[in-house]
Amino acid sequence: MSVVNGGRPSEAKVVFYNDPRIRSLFFQLVLLALIVALFWFAYDNTVANLKKRNIAQGFGFWNVEAGFDISQTLISYSAASSYGRAFWVGLLNTLLVSGVSIVLATILGVLIGILRLSKNWLIANLATVYVEIFRNVPLLLILYFWYRGVLGLLPEPRNSIIFPGHILLNTRGLLTPRPVLGDDFIYPFIAFVVLVLGSIGLAWWAGRVQERTGIRPKTGWLSFGLIVIVPSLIFIVMGAPLSFDIPVQGRFNASGGMSLAPEFVSMVIGLTTYTAAFIAENVRAGILAVSKGQTEASQSLGLSHAQTIRLVIMPQALRVIVPLLNSEYLSLTKNSSLGVSIGYPDLVSVFTGTVLNQTGQAVEMVSVTMLVYLTLSLLTSAFMNWFNRRVALVER
Amino acid sequence: MTTSAEVHFVRTHFNEQSPPPMRTSGIVHWLQENLFSSVLNSVVTLLILFGLYKIVPGLVDTLILNAVWVANDSKACVADIVGHPVGVCWGFVAAHWDYFVFGQYPETLRWRPELFFALEVIGLAWLLVQRIPRKDLGMIYFFIVFPIVGFCLLSGSETLGIPTVQTHYWGGFLVSIVIGTVGIVVSVPLGILLALGRRSHMPVARSSSVVMIEFIRGVPLITVLFMANVMFPLFVPEGWRPDSLLRVLVGVALFFSAYMAETVRGGLQAIPRGQYEAAQALGLGYWQMMIKIILPQALKIVIPGIVNNFIGLLKDTTLVAIVNIFDFLKVIEASLNDPVWRTSGMPFAGYLFAAIVYFILCYGMARYSMSVERRLATDNRH
Numbered sequence: 001m002s003v004v005n006g007g008r009p010s011e012a013k014v015v016f017y018n019d020p021r022i023r024s025l026f027f028q029l030v031l032l033a034l035i036v037a038l039f040w041f042a043y044d045n046t047v048a049n050l051k052k053r054n055i056a057q058g059f060g061f062w063n064v065e066a067g068f069d070i071s072q073t074l075i076s077y078s079a080a081s082s083y084g085r086a087f088w089v090g091l092l093n094t095l096l097v098s099g100v101s102i103v104l105a106t107i108l109g110v111l112i113g114i115l116r117l118s119k120n121w122l123i124a125n126l127a128t129v130y131v132e133i134f135r136n137v138p139l140l141l142i143l144y145f146w147y148r149g150v151l152g153l154l155p156e157p158r159n160s161i162i163f164p165g166h167i168l169l170n171t172r173g174l175l176t177p178r179p180v181l182g183d184d185f186i187y188p189f190i191a192f193v194v195l196v197l198g199s200i201g202l203a204w205w206a207g208r209v210q211e212r213t214g215i216r217p218k219t220g221w222l223s224f225g226l227i228v229i230v231p232s233l234i235f236i237v238m239g240a241p242l243s244f245d246i247p248v249q250g251r252f253n254a255s256g257g258m259s260l261a262p263e264f265v266s267m268v269i270g271l272t273t274y275t276a277a278f279i280a281e282n283v284r285a286g287i288l289a290v291s292k293g294q295t296e297a298s299q300s301l302g303l304s305h306a307q308t309i310r311l312v313i314m315p316q317a318l319r320v321i322v323p324l325l326n327s328e329y330l331s332l333t334k335n336s337s338l339g340v341s342i343g344y345p346d347l348v349s350v351f352t353g354t355v356l357n358q359t360g361q362a363v364e365m366v367s368v369t370m371l372v373y374l375t376l377s378l379l380t381s382a383f384m385n386w387f388n389r390r391v392a393l394v395e396r
Numbered sequence: 397m398t399t400s401a402e403v404h405f406v407r408t409h410f411n412e413q414s415p416p417p418m419r420t421s422g423i424v425h426w427l428q429e430n431l432f433s434s435v436l437n438s439v440v441t442l443l444i445l446f447g448l449y450k451i452v453p454g455l456v457d458t459l460i461l462n463a464v465w466v467a468n469d470s471k472a473c474v475a476d477i478v479g480h481p482v483g484v485c486w487g488f489v490a491a492h493w494d495y496f497v498f499g500q501y502p503e504t505l506r507w508r509p510e511l512f513f514a515l516e517v518i519g520l521a522w523l524l525v526q527r528i529p530r531k532d533l534g535m536i537y538f539f540i541v542f543p544i545v546g547f548c549l550l551s552g553s554e555t556l557g558i559p560t561v562q563t564h565y566w567g568g569f570l571v572s573i574v575i576g577t578v579g580i581v582v583s584v585p586l587g588i589l590l591a592l593g594r595r596s597h598m599p600v601a602r603s604s605s606v607v608m609i610e611f612i613r614g615v616p617l618i619t620v621l622f623m624a625n626v627m628f629p630l631f632v633p634e635g636w637r638p639d640s641l642l643r644v645l646v647g648v649a650l651f652f653s654a655y656m657a658e659t660v661r662g663g664l665q666a667i668p669r670g671q672y673e674a675a676q677a678l679g680l681g682y683w684q685m686m687i688k689i690i691l692p693q694a695l696k697i698v699i700p701g702i703v704n705n706f707i708g709l710l711k712d713t714t715l716v717a718i719v720n721i722f723d724f725l726k727v728i729e730a731s732l733n734d735p736v737w738r739t740s741g742m743p744f745a746g747y748l749f750a751a752i753v754y755f756i757l758c759y760g761m762a763r764y765s766m767s768v769e770r771r772l773a774t775d776n777r778h
Contacts, residue, residue, distance in 0.1 A: 008503060017709045029601040042631035049630045120437050121430035122444045136758035139712040140718075140725065145751065148743040335614035341718050352622050362626035370615045370623070377614040 029070055046363065055360045062087075068354055070345045072261050083355055090350030091372060097264065097346065098333045101271035105332065106325070108187065109279025115286050127280070134277035142274050147266035147342040152264075166246045174265050175247035178258035182241025192231040199223035239325060263344035275332045282328065286321035287313065318391045326384035330377055337373070349370060421740070453710035458483035467491060470739040492731045499722050505559070508549045509570050515542055515549075516577060523572015524764065526771075543581050550574070563641040565724035566733065571641070575713045575723065577660055580706060587656025588695075592686065594657065595664055614653035617712050620647045625719045634741075644716050652709050659701040662729045663694035703765035707758045714754075724752055 016022055016229040050057060062084040071077050074092045077085055115127040134142070152170075155161060160170040168175040202219050210216040235242075247259070290313050298312040339346035340353055347369060418525075432438040454500060456687040460483070464473045467487025489496070498506055519542045521726045522534035550570075552560035566574070593605030612620065624647030638646075667690055675685035719724035731737060 028598050031598075031604065032600050038649075045633055046627075046630045049634055051635065119430070119433060120440060122441055132759060132762075133755065135763060136707070136711075138714040138725075138754055141747060141751050141754065142712040144725075144743070144748045149747050152743060153740060162760050166725045169719065337616040338715070338718075340618065344774045348616070348618055348622070352619065356622075356626065360631065366619060366623045366627055371620050373616055373619065374611065374614040 034334035043117065059364060061359050061361060062244040070350060072264060072345055073129060086350050087354060090230045090345060090347040094336055094346040097267045097339065098336045101268050102329055102332055104268065105275040105279055108276035110283050112276060113280035113283025116280060117287060131277045131280050134274055139270065140338055140341055143266060143270040143338055143342055146269050151262045151266055168247050172259065173262040174260040175230065176258050177244035177246050180243045180245055184238045184241040188235040190233040191234050195226045195230055199227055223256045263342055265319055266342055267339050267344045271332055271335060275328055278328050282321055286317035288314045322384065322388045323392055329379050333376055333380060419733055446685045464691060465490065469736040470742060473741060474739060484748060487744055488737055488745050489749045495731065496727055499570060499727055500565045501570065502561060502565065505561060512546050512549050515546060516573065531554055539581055539585065563639050568727040569724045570724060572713050572724040575645060575716060576710050578645045579648050579652050579709045583652035583656045586653035588660050588722050590653060590657035591660035592665060594661055599644065606769050609654045609657050617715055618718060620651045621715060621719050623647065641721060644719060644721050652705065655705055659705055660694065662701060663698035666697055667694050700765040700769045703761050707761050710757060711754065
């Protein structure tokens with residue numbers, strides 16, 4: 001054996017280049033030097049290149065007049081507004097299309113996910129066909145398909161397709177009646193908000209009573225009456241202070257009403273149909289993860305089918321579904337950047353597209369855009385993690 | 397011992413046997429069980445069948461029966477000119493087939509991309525079909541030999557006497573496959589390195605890996621492509637002028653490395669601690685331990701995840717069209733702008749064709765990944 005002198009192995013002399021600590025320190029220094037060198041190389045070249053091409057640096061452009069129009073603006077904006085204003089317009093458009101699509105995709109996705117587990121062979125298979133088609137086709141293609149393939153076939157304004165409820169569909173987009181709120185509309189609205197809060201309180205009280213006595217007071221119909229009937233009565237008593245501005249079909253264009261640009265409609269339909277397929281798979285996985293014994297146990301306790309789903313299956317399935325949903329929402333938000341391909345004025349299209357072309361300040365534009373998406377990702381993650389903690393298994 | 401007095405009840409006669417269930421198998425039973433199990437289900441089934449009856453014949457008419465299969469220009473696909481209802485204009489696809497596959501790659505040299513496709517298929521089959529032996533050689537072939545040979549084939553090389561073809565002549569399906577291939581060939585090794593870095597005990601290696609992975613996963617691919625397209629030329633000395641396809645390739649490869657890293661990390665985390673300790677007890681160094689013990693097991697577990705990443709990669713290669721690379725989608729768009737082919741129904745045909753191609757590729761990979769998952773599930777059963 002090598003331990004000749006009776007020394008303990010830990011005291012054995014190691015040549016310094018075989019010492020794991022020194023090795024690790026050495027590798028890290030090399031790595032650090034490489035990273036610093038890479039960044040220095042890029043920085044040095046960038047400064048030199050920018051000087052040679054006469055491109056300004058810094059954020060001086062932020063308050064400069066933009067000089068271009070944006071087709072969809074949530075806040076007031078004109079060609080005379082600043083680049084900074086254009087940034088906020090783009091960001092709000094990104095948030096709008098992501099928010100609307102997240103809500104719709106969740107509804108559609110949960111529905112399809114549940115339908116995939118239907119006992120009816122036809123329903124289950126149709127849902128599967130939907131999921132497989134939309135999961136395996138690029139999103140960009142789906143957007144093109146809706147925007148150029150389907151919405152491109154829409155008629156001119158004078159031949160608009162008319163849906164019941166004065167909704168018009170033509171090449172200019174989707175036109176719906178715009179609600180015009182009267183001055184007195186505020187009263188039924190306040191009543192509605194107060195009564196919704198009241199109903200939540202009522203449900204909380206019912207829960208307390210149930211915990212104490214084991215019998216839950218029936219509050220469902222009372223809440224329904226309070227929320228729906230009372231505001232409606234106030235609304236009628238006030239003389240129905242709500243009218244609608246109805247879109248009118250003209251020869252070349254339709255006027256009045258509220259219009260949704262075809263780009264926006266295509267983005268929402270595309271993002272929704274695509275993401276719903278992924279959400280459906282997550283929902284299905286979550287429900288399948290709850291073992292059959294849970295259903296049987298809850299049935300043997302005498303819970304009804306609806307109670308089984310609400311009180312036993314869903315709380316457990318949500319633990320699987322929520323983290324998965326989190327990543328779907330994140331990718332939907334990032335995918336909304338594809339708006340640039342069909343001319344939807346989102347952040348990437350406005351900022352990395354038009355503003356970059358006008359100012360040529362690539363570094364600033366791309367960095368700002370990336371930072372915004374990073375922040376959005378972190379915020380969405382934080383919110384979903386908070387929600388996840390709420391539904392997570394509480395262990396002792 | 398029990399005596400008869402303790403027995404309280406002894407059954408003296410049997411109940412009449414119940415009749416057997418009407419049907420437990422056969423088509424009628426299947427229909428009852430799956431389509432008409434309740435009144436509500438029956439109504440829904442009938443409604444769906446009615447809907448299919450209304451939709452499917454029209455769909456078959458549009459896609460196959462009334463479709464135009466041969467056309468020289470868009471006139472052959474306009475109902476008013478031809479005089480009968482016209483479905484999808486597949487003739488548009490047929491007329492552009494070569495352009496869709498090769499872009500503007502010189503016609504006389506198209507054997508080169510064809511050979512490239514063949515070599516790619518060989519490599520993929522070697523790695524993915526379980527029955528083919530010597531996966532180690534397959535790895536060397538796909539990740540080292542094939543990229544070099546493929547590059548020489550497509551781009552040409554003066555020293556080997558193969559005429560050069562500039563990348564702006566490349567196009568169509570070829571470019572999509574090149575981007576996808578480079579994405580795989582770079583992102584797998586780089587992803588493994590990043591994953592090892594993220595699990596390393598060295599603070600510098602760990603933090604730089606984490607920052608890179610989380611940064612890339614937090615931004616959309618399109619911004620990375622914009623960065624590669626407009627910022628990358630600024631990062632290098634002015635004389636270099638990186639090729640526009642190369643810039644995009646760098647962006648795509650880096651982007652997918654981050655996702656690959658997270659997949660591989662999942663595999664590394666699934667390897668029990670005992671494997672690491674056993675390797676160390678045998679006296680193996682870090683790299684020997686990783687290459688001989690940990691990675692072979694970890695990578696095997698994450699094959700389905702890696703294949704799913706490939707599906708995402710292939711779908712996302714379409715985004716390069718936005719930064720003006722003539723990939724499969726962009727050449728279809730370019731053909732749609734051809735005045736000879738400009739009619740309202742044409743985009744439908746073009747995009748539908750692209751959708752079918754992507755669907756076949758992605759669905760095929762998805763089925764493969766599921767089959768691997770099933771095989772792995774049985775492997776682990778004792």
